[in-house]
Amino acid sequence: MNNISLQHTLPNVFAERDSVVSDVWQQNLEFKKGGIYLVEADSGTGKSSLCSFIYGYRNDYQGKILFGNENIRSLSVSNWVDIRKNSLSMLFQDMRLFGELTAMENILLKNNLTHYKTKQEIEGYFETMGIPDKLDAKVRKLSFGQQQRVAFIRSLCQPFDFIFLDEPISHLDETNGQIMGELLMQEVNKQGAGIIVTSIGKHIELDYNKIFKL
Template structure:
């Protein structure tokens, strides 16, 4: 996938508003592979909706979303499985971890499907992110910041053309945010992938090619 193309896209719940001031909604927007995008959003502007639209979890929007030239409304379940396995990695704001499983077990749930990273590589991510001692800890016992780092590592355990990160450093200090940014840039560079980051304030420091106001 080389491009995510939004054409006059708008959440259905916004349809009755008299005016929409946004760089994304009701616009013609292209997210290009290898681009690095920051989407700045205020609460209630549809940030989570955008994540769910692009990942195919929701269809309650007007307009068109294309992957390359394919309208994603036409995708069947099998196509979405392939997209989520090979083309788009998503780090959701709520992380969506299994709290009763250990940190490593959460990672392996994905990596056993993709076989994308070796165990040594996964452990090196834990070491770099300062949570090597939490490999065998149940996620429910970790702090939000530790959980965020586990969810980030999981997002890297698959091939992707685009990686979408919804408020990835909301629970991290600046040092861990910088470490995450470095790892993210390295992994995206290896795959020639695009990066899309959302933020309602604090955001990960990256060399953004474009900043958009949602």
């Protein structure tokens, strides 16, 4: 997957509005593999919808979203399985972790499918992110900031052409946000991938190629 394109895309819920002022909605835009993009949003402008549309969780929108030249509405279930395993990694704002599983068990759910990272590499991520003592802790007992770091580590445990991070440092302090950015760039440079970050406030400090106002 070398690009993700939006063509006059608009959430159905916005269709009856008199006007929508946005760099994303109802525009033609392209995210290119290898690029680094920030989507800045105010609350209620459809940030979470954008994430769900691109990841194929929702299709209640007008216009088109393309992976390469293929309209994602035409993708089969098996296509989506392959894309989510090999081409598109997503860090959701709500993290979507399993509270009754340990931090490591949550990550192994993905890594056992992709076999992308070794256990030593995963443990190294926990060390770098400052939570080496949380490997065997139940996720429901972790703070939001700790959960956010676990979800981030999980997002790195697969090959991808693009990684989409929805408010990835909303619960992190500046130091941990900086560490996350460094780990992210290491993996992205290794894979030659693109980054799309969303934010309604603070965001990872990266060298963005373009900033969109949602």
